[in-house]
Every structure is written in structure tokens, then in C-alpha cells.
Amino acid sequence: MVRYNNSHQPKVLILYASYGEGHLQAAKAIRDALEEQGNHRTVMVDLMAESHPWLNEMTKRVYMKSYTHIPHLYGWVYGVTRPMKHNSLFGGFLHSFGRDKIRKLLQKEQPDAVIHTFPSFALPALHRRRLKKKVPPQTSIPAYTVITDFDLHRRWVHPGIDRYFVATDDLKQELGTLGIRPERVTVSGIPLGRGFCCPNPTTELYAKYGLQPDKPVVLLMPGAQGVMPDCDELCALLLERHRDVQIALVCGRNSLLQAAIASRFMQHEAAERLHLFGYVEQIYELMALATCLVSKPGGVTIAEAISAGLPLFLYRPVPGQEKRNARYLQDKGAARIASDPEELADAIIKLVNDPQQLQHSKLAVQLLQTEDAAAGTIAHHILQECGWNTKFGQRYS
Structure with missing residues (x-):
């Protein structure tokens, strides 16, 4: 410099x-x-x-x-x-x-x-x-x-x-x-x-986060304070309905959420496919490995997902700027809004099982990217x- x-x-x-x-x-x-x-x-x-x-x-x-x-x-x-x-x-x-x-x-x-x-x-x-x-x-x-x-x-x-x-x-x-x-x-x-980029999803990067490169990764980010509801129910539905899906749940600074999820799934038969993280500084690395992102529609989180080319699932956006952000992304074909865990889980599974729909969603996200x-x-x-x-x-x- x-x-x-x-x-x-x-x-x-x-x-x-x-x-x-x-x-x-x-x-x-x-x-x-x-x-x-x-x-x-x-x-x-x-x-x-x-x-x-x-x-x-x-x-x-x-x-x-x-x-x-x-x-x-x-x-x-x-x-x-x-x-x-x-x-x-x-x-x-x-x-x-x-x-x-x-x-x-x-x-x-x-x-x-x-x-x-x-x-x-x-x-x-x-x-x-x-x-x-x-x-x-x-x-x-x-x-x-x-x-x-x-x-x-x-x-x-x-x-x-x-x-x-x-x-x-x-x-x-x-x-x-x-x-x-x-x-x-x-x-x-x-x-x-600083440092936000879109690294290549290398074998080393998968190993760093304990993820398998040959299975879809659902990145779940409930917010820096971990305020998105129904995280546990969504995880259970995804693990039970798709035998290969991996979940990377970033709990942010909400240690209570992380502890509660860990306790609930401790004895779950598919617990090895649920990966829990606290606050992740280099979140772009997990985004590079993800197939899609589930989150609340805050402006910066959406911008990060767009930069990473990630299709978005926006869960129960709060009325106000969140809901308007979500509707804008959904109108552009870059996101899907869901209001209950069943609907959300079904939409995610449908996306990861349909390469054509996944590619269409990624293209819609890319159209929102800026050059620099x-x-x-x-x-x-x-x-x-x-x-x-x-x-x-x-x-x-």
C-alpha cells in the first residue's frame, strides 16, 4: 500500500x-x-x-x-x-x-x-x-x-x-x-x-469449514444478533427431507441460539450435516461454498449475497425496509420470500434439486451485480x- x-x-x-x-x-x-x-x-x-x-x-x-x-x-x-x-x-x-x-x-x-x-x-x-x-x-x-x-x-x-x-x-x-x-x-x-471477495470453492476451503464439496450447502444467516425465527424447525425439515443437504448455520453473536441448536440436534441422526458457527469474519468464504442463502433481507447482507452470486431465500421479512428489499429482489427473480418453515424448506429443496432453476436464479442475481x-x-x-x-x-x- x-x-x-x-x-x-x-x-x-x-x-x-x-x-x-x-x-x-x-x-x-x-x-x-x-x-x-x-x-x-x-x-x-x-x-x-x-x-x-x-x-x-x-x-x-x-x-x-x-x-x-x-x-x-x-x-x-x-x-x-x-x-x-x-x-x-x-x-x-x-x-x-x-x-x-x-x-x-x-x-x-x-x-x-x-x-x-x-x-x-x-x-x-x-x-x-x-x-x-x-x-x-x-x-x-x-x-x-x-x-x-x-x-x-x-x-x-x-x-x-x-x-x-x-x-x-x-x-x-x-x-x-x-x-x-x-x-x-x-x-x-x-x-x-475490506477483503470481501468471491474466492474459488477449493478443497482446502471446504475442509476449513468441515463441508463436503459434492453435496449442496444451505447457508443460514439469521442476522448478526441471530433474530430470524424458526431456525431449529427449518434445520430439522431440511435434514429430514434431503439426505445430502448440508447446513451452515451462522449464529452471529447469539450464543444462546447456537447453544440451543447444538443441544436439540446433539442426538439427531443427521447431526453431522449441520455445521454451527458463531460470528464469521470472512463470511465470503462460506458464501463461496454455498448453494443458496437463507437470511433476513438487510441491505448489506443482500449486497454480500449479490456479490457472491448467491440465490436468496428471505424468511418472514419485517414490514418496512426489509419487506420492500425482499419484494424488490423477488420481483427481479433473485430471491424467494417465505412465511413458514414448511414453505421455505420445500422451496430450498426444489432449488437444490433443479439445476435449471438454480442456474436461472444465479443469473438473476448476477444481473444485479455492479462492475466494481x-x-x-x-x-x-x-x-x-x-x-x-x-x-x-x-x-x-
């Missing part, structure tokens, strides 16, 4: 939030991509956590409880606020959080660019407030937004954003209908972590627009 004189590099401020894993993962991926392109002046800030720590913890708990225990309420709120404009009463209220913290960050860090991986736009809101009061902004700082879903909630749209990075051409077109000019939108894909790595594309665009020559490691003259 080439290193350059830090004093001449643009400073990039990345604002994220810790509501779920995706926003933080996207922020880290962009930071790593900036470093890989020679820039080492990136500052990451959880804006809500640092500006309103008590409120941040309370709203995170409410978010997780509503998301897992009363999903229809969560979905209703999402649907009601989806057409919300930035200058509506509620929209302005949401974008006001962190405004004082932003002022202090601008004074302390003096960034050349600000990237948002969560739709909390205190900086653009601050600039527009200054303009309304006819107070000239101290600096003109370009603001970027990386949309981490396949559905567009209007909270992501703000006139103070200079450029949007989106997952698909469909999102770009939808932004166009809202008045965002095409040259302000880049179809990059959702940024993935999303994080690298985003980093390159932003550094260039800051006047930084990524090839020679210096500012343009």
Missing part, C-alpha cells in the same frame, strides 16, 4: 448510526477503501451516540423491541413516514439532531468532505438554516449519502446532498422522479467490508471531487 504525506490529503468525515449493523459496516468499508487508495485522514463518528447518548440508547432499544416484537407497528411507522419530505415538520425534527455536535466537529476536524451512511442530515440542515437566515456558511463542504437499502425512504433525500451512491439503477431512476439530477447519482452498489467494488467506487469518486489524484497521491494542480 502506498502512503502519502497526510498534511496534503483531504480529510473525510463519515457519519453513521448504530441502529443495526449495516450503517456501521458501510462506514467501515468506505474508510478502508479510502485507506487503500492512499488516504489516511478519515474520521468516523456515530453522530446520534455522541450528540445525544441517553436518547441514542433509548431509541436503539425501542427500535430493536419494535423491530422484533411488534414488527407491524414498525412497518406502519415506516410506511407512514416513507413519503416524508426534508422540510416537513417531522423531517426537519429528525434532521435537527446532532446540529450542535456538527458545528463542533467542523471546527475541530475541518473536513474536506462529509459522508452519511445513515439518513440524519444535520450538516445539510445546518447549511440550509444558515442560508435562510442569510448567514454565509463558513465553508462549503460537499456532502455525500450512501443509501444502504434497496428501497428508497424519503428521509434519505435532502437538497443539501451533493451526490448519492445507490445500489441499483432503479433507485437512481426513483431519485430522478424526486428531482435529483442523474449526474448527482452514482450506481455503486452497497459498500462491503462499491466501497472503492465511492472512495475514488469522493477523493477525485476533493481534488485528490488517487493515482499519484497528490492534489490536482
Whole structure:
């Protein structure tokens, strides 16, 4: 990796939030991509956590409880606020959080660019407030937004954003209908972590995870916190109805789920075909070995599956962005939505037994792939627009 004189590099401020894993993962991926392109002046800030720590913890708990225990309420709120404009009463209220913290960050860090991986736009809101009061902004700082879903909630749209990075051409077109000019939108894909790649499924890789190369592998990822229901029932159905299928169940940080599954299947006659894992850092390796993926439709997980070319099964998506993500993928032929374990198990078995259907599903997924790595594309665009020559490691003259 080439290193350059830090004093001449643009400073990039990345604002994220810790509501779920995706926003933080996207922020880290962009930071790593900036470093890989020679820039080492990136500052990451959880804006809500640092500006309103008590409120941040309370709203995170409410978010997780509503998301897992009363999903229809969560979905209703999402649907009601989806057409919300930035200058509506509620929209302005949401974008006001962190405004004082932003002022202090601008004074302390003096960034050349600000990237948002969560739709909390205190900086653009601050600039527009200054303009309304006819107070000239101290600096003109370009603001970027990386949309981490396949559905567009209007909270992501703000006139103070200079450029949007989106997952698909469909999102770009939808932004166009809202008045965002095409040259302000880049179809990059959702940024993935450093090292995410699609390795060849070698014999050594199968051995590393204890899997057999001549049998189909169903990769089951219930989420980083292991919140997808009915994992045990689905595993039992798959093992009983297909004598060759292997299951790789990634429990994430949910040690209770991992222990419960291990206990239930300890004496199962097909227990050797069920492989349990905790948090897997190099998840792309398991994806390279998998025949299909069963998961919840979070934006980053979907992006990883698309990058790996994996057909998707999306189980009981929560109303809101999850369900809209799922419907988008299903409409494209890249995913199948299931609402109960019987339906899901039957659909998986049908896919692994039908080479033609499997190939068709893989082709549908490949059509959603972007040509370049999303994080690298985003980093390159932003550094260039800051006047930084990524090839020679210096500012343009």
C-alpha cells in the first residue's frame, strides 16, 4: 500500500448510526477503501451516540423491541413516514439532531468532505438554516449519502446532498422522479467490508469449514444478533427431507441460539450435516461454498449475497425496509420470500434439486451485480471531487 504525506490529503468525515449493523459496516468499508487508495485522514463518528447518548440508547432499544416484537407497528411507522419530505415538520425534527455536535466537529476536524451512511442530515440542515437566515456558511463542504437499502425512504433525500451512491439503477431512476439530477447519482452498489471477495470453492476451503464439496450447502444467516425465527424447525425439515443437504448455520453473536441448536440436534441422526458457527469474519468464504442463502433481507447482507452470486431465500421479512428489499429482489427473480418453515424448506429443496432453476436464479442475481467494488467506487469518486489524484497521491494542480 502506498502512503502519502497526510498534511496534503483531504480529510473525510463519515457519519453513521448504530441502529443495526449495516450503517456501521458501510462506514467501515468506505474508510478502508479510502485507506487503500492512499488516504489516511478519515474520521468516523456515530453522530446520534455522541450528540445525544441517553436518547441514542433509548431509541436503539425501542427500535430493536419494535423491530422484533411488534414488527407491524414498525412497518406502519415506516410506511407512514416513507413519503416524508426534508422540510416537513417531522423531517426537519429528525434532521435537527446532532446540529450542535456538527458545528463542533467542523471546527475541530475541518473536513474536506462529509459522508452519511445513515439518513440524519444535520450538516445539510445546518447549511440550509444558515442560508435562510442569510448567514454565509463558513465553508462549503460537499456532502455525500450512501443509501444502504434497496428501497428508497424519503428521509434519505435532502437538497443539501451533493451526490448519492445507490445500489441499483432503479433507485437512481426513483431519485430522478424526486428531482435529483442523474449526474448527482452514482450506481455503486452497497459498500462491503475490506477483503470481501468471491474466492474459488477449493478443497482446502471446504475442509476449513468441515463441508463436503459434492453435496449442496444451505447457508443460514439469521442476522448478526441471530433474530430470524424458526431456525431449529427449518434445520430439522431440511435434514429430514434431503439426505445430502448440508447446513451452515451462522449464529452471529447469539450464543444462546447456537447453544440451543447444538443441544436439540446433539442426538439427531443427521447431526453431522449441520455445521454451527458463531460470528464469521470472512463470511465470503462460506458464501463461496454455498448453494443458496437463507437470511433476513438487510441491505448489506443482500449486497454480500449479490456479490457472491448467491440465490436468496428471505424468511418472514419485517414490514418496512426489509419487506420492500425482499419484494424488490423477488420481483427481479433473485430471491424467494417465505412465511413458514414448511414453505421455505420445500422451496430450498426444489432449488437444490433443479439445476435449471438454480442456474436461472444465479443469473438473476448476477444481473444485479455492479462492475466494481462499491466501497472503492465511492472512495475514488469522493477523493477525485476533493481534488485528490488517487493515482499519484497528490492534489490536482
